[in-house]
Amino acid sequence: MTDTQKCKEYFPDATGGASGCAVKLHGRDVNVFYDDKQVLFDVNLAIGEKMVTALIGPSGCGKSTFLRCFNRMNETISSCRVAGRVELDGFNVRDIDVVELRARVGMVFQKPNPFPKSIYENVAYGPRIHGLAGTSAELDDIVTSSLERAGLLEEVHNRMNELGTGLSGGQQQRLCIARAIAVNPEVILMDEPCSALDPIATARIEELIDDLCQNYTIVIVTHSMQQAARVSQRTVFFNLGKLVEEGDTTQIFTNPHDKQTQDYITGRFG
Amino acid sequence: MTSVAFLAVFIWAFIGYYSARARALYLVGGVVRDLNSLPRYYGFFVALCILLPGFLFFFLWKSLSSFFLEKRILFFFSDRISDFSSLEVNAFLRNVPGFSDRIQSAGRGPISEKTDLLFDASVLYAHDQWLCNIALVFLTFLVCFLCFMRALHLVTPCMRARARVESFIWWVLACSSAVAVLTSIGILMSLLVQAFRFFSIVPVHEFLFGLHWSPQLSMRPDQFAGSGTFGAVPLFVGTALITVIAMCIATPIGLMSAIYLSDYASLGFRAWAKPVLEILSGIPTVVYGFFAALTVAPLIRYYGELLGLGVAAESALAAGLVMGIMIIPFVSSLSDDVICAVPQSLRDGSAALGATKTETVIKVILPAAFSGIVNALLLAVGRAVGETMIVVMAAGLAPNLTLNPLDVVTTVTVQIMALLSGDQEFDNPGTLAAFALSLVLFFVTFILNLTALRVVRKYRERYD
Ligand SMILES: Nc1ncnc2c1ncn2[C@@H]1O[C@H](COP(=O)(O)OP(=O)(O)O)[C@@H](O)[C@H]1O
Ligand SMILES: [Mg+2]
Numbered sequence: 001m002t003d004t005q006k007c008k009e010y011f012p013d014a015t016g017g018a019s020g021c022a023v024k025l026h027g028r029d030v031n032v033f034y035d036d037k038q039v040l041f042d043v044n045l046a047i048g049e050k051m052v053t054a055l056i057g058p059s060g061c062g063k064s065t066f067l068r069c070f071n072r073m074n075e076t077i078s079s080c081r082v083a084g085r086v087e088l089d090g091f092n093v094r095d096i097d098v099v100e101l102r103a104r105v106g107m108v109f110q111k112p113n114p115f116p117k118s119i120y121e122n123v124a125y126g127p128r129i130h131g132l133a134g135t136s137a138e139l140d141d142i143v144t145s146s147l148e149r150a151g152l153l154e155e156v157h158n159r160m161n162e163l164g165t166g167l168s169g170g171q172q173q174r175l176c177i178a179r180a181i182a183v184n185p186e187v188i189l190m191d192e193p194c195s196a197l198d199p200i201a202t203a204r205i206e207e208l209i210d211d212l213c214q215n216y217t218i219v220i221v222t223h224s225m226q227q228a229a230r231v232s233q234r235t236v237f238f239n240l241g242k243l244v245e246e247g248d249t250t251q252i253f254t255n256p257h258d259k260q261t262q263d264y265i266t267g268r269f270g
Numbered sequence: 271m272t273s274v275a276f277l278a279v280f281i282w283a284f285i286g287y288y289s290a291r292a293r294a295l296y297l298v299g300g301v302v303r304d305l306n307s308l309p310r311y312y313g314f315f316v317a318l319c320i321l322l323p324g325f326l327f328f329f330l331w332k333s334l335s336s337f338f339l340e341k342r343i344l345f346f347f348s349d350r351i352s353d354f355s356s357l358e359v360n361a362f363l364r365n366v367p368g369f370s371d372r373i374q375s376a377g378r379g380p381i382s383e384k385t386d387l388l389f390d391a392s393v394l395y396a397h398d399q400w401l402c403n404i405a406l407v408f409l410t411f412l413v414c415f416l417c418f419m420r421a422l423h424l425v426t427p428c429m430r431a432r433a434r435v436e437s438f439i440w441w442v443l444a445c446s447s448a449v450a451v452l453t454s455i456g457i458l459m460s461l462l463v464q465a466f467r468f469f470s471i472v473p474v475h476e477f478l479f480g481l482h483w484s485p486q487l488s489m490r491p492d493q494f495a496g497s498g499t500f501g502a503v504p505l506f507v508g509t510a511l512i513t514v515i516a517m518c519i520a521t522p523i524g525l526m527s528a529i530y531l532s533d534y535a536s537l538g539f540r541a542w543a544k545p546v547l548e549i550l551s552g553i554p555t556v557v558y559g560f561f562a563a564l565t566v567a568p569l570i571r572y573y574g575e576l577l578g579l580g581v582a583a584e585s586a587l588a589a590g591l592v593m594g595i596m597i598i599p600f601v602s603s604l605s606d607d608v609i610c611a612v613p614q615s616l617r618d619g620s621a622a623l624g625a626t627k628t629e630t631v632i633k634v635i636l637p638a639a640f641s642g643i644v645n646a647l648l649l650a651v652g653r654a655v656g657e658t659m660i661v662v663m664a665a666g667l668a669p670n671l672t673l674n675p676l677d678v679v680t681t682v683t684v685q686i687m688a689l690l691s692g693d694q695e696f697d698n699p700g701t702l703a704a705f706a707l708s709l710v711l712f713f714v715t716f717i718l719n720l721t722a723l724r725v726v727r728k729y730r731e732r733y734d
Contacts, residue, residue, distance in 0.1 A: 102624035113615035126623040
């Protein structure tokens, strides 16, 4: 059962493509602490389905931490405590089995982190764990189609057995995206996916994000304002652990309501 | 007296350091920027220029003077020792220095009554030595002073003092590593020489493939190197048997505790468990040995008899078990290091795909750490093969050719020890056999370590 709320309710200022869609992820009064240090303060944010939402803000403001709330990766950090409610399709993520949750909410990290295995094994890893393929032919299909959708197939189809760690940085990152896609997620979280890549590799990933948002809900953390403007429909600005402003990307970049946002996007920050 | 000379070198080096620093600064009027190197490098340079020749002279003088002192005694008393054999002359020369020490500490009083040879020689020796030492102090002082003057003269603003000190340090380091390498080569050479002497008595194939080991028999003159006496196969099999048992214990337990420590245990537990494990690996093996002999062996015997099995009082199983326990900390500590070296980003990547901790460990971490783990296991095998005390105490000395872990067996190291611990003629084949065994042991451990090194090198670049 899916609890769909019309996005008008949450995105009163939404225009164009953003309107008329359902809420996929929802953080309500999210407070996060590392030991006794609070790093997120009462964050409320709804994220629309099948669109790209960019989280921007100065480093250390808690973007990554907020992103990790959605797939409960904060639980792998022993000092981290999350209070408040985080929802996927209206269900509290804490009530969803973590294995299932992470199959539905994939993640791509800042530094490409392919496993020291073959390209094929890297992509097959998730489907194997979740038992998505009955036969090896099915697995082959999943691997090829994931690589295809990640725009990597052409470059690697004749060297599927070579080490994934032997690819270039940009290819490694697309391999990680293919790896995430292979388990057929609904949401893909990306934490500064291009910060370790050169401009050409970055452009390829951005194109890829454009394609992927047809089928997936994408939340991307980025420190590049241009990137946020290029790839996202919605933009959220964080500062010092607080959500300062959210809105349509065009509105945030052309007509920010908040003084802090304006300072940040015009580079006059801090 | 000698220590005064020693001290003089240090004091001169000290003076040299500060004078050179001051001189360097003085020459440029205190502007450090105009110097080629920082002032302290000029100091180091001059100090080294004093220390090296100073000590070199010191040790040369010491060794040369003792040589000439002996020659002088031989010359002086040549008529009185003319009927000595060369052994007697050597013994006489060895006794003189000690005797002269005793005379000096006893005071000069009662000396004049004695007139025998040793006494006379000692008096002469003491006198000469005294002269030598006085000369040593003065000359060392002089040498240091000359070096000091010469080196200080070399200090100019454009002198490349830092480069010179660096190259000196290069030499010191290179010499130390040369010492390490050359000693190993020397040991190997002496092993080879003795082993070849052994193989000239006992053929190589008989040693490597013979099934019967009883070196004691050959000590009877009529059975000198009788056929089949030095067949080392029982020892190799015994060593292998005990090693296999030990590894069967140490591999799973060591690995699993390493995995627990690195990926499951809380930080607090890890913080004290890891050092404790490392301390465990420092327990002397004799302690494990009597644990094996007094506790484990009787237990095995008891339970074996309950099951109706004939168990020897000392058994391969007891030694292997205890040896396994001994190398658990070794295995777990080394594998823990390599498992922790697997980047956290791989763990995160796997967890983010929905893998459980166990799946992550089995499918990502262990394969990534594979080479390091193999390396740890090979090193552990090397330790097990070389271990002596536990086997002596728990497995016995009987060279049985058997694969039954409940029997008494013996190992290569234990036999080496047994062969060398008696009072035997050095060219007895029994004694020489120890060298041949050591050679085999050397090659086995050498190959193990080489393989370990290659495994590590082959897989090192798999992640950064
Ligand atoms: N594992 C951690 N332990 C303690 N503090 C952390 C940890 N990770 C992040 N923080 C702190 O939380 C704050 C937010 O971090 P993060 O979410 O990584 O910021 P961003 O991604 O926006 O740069 C920072 O002040 C950082 O120091
Ligand atoms: Mg971050």
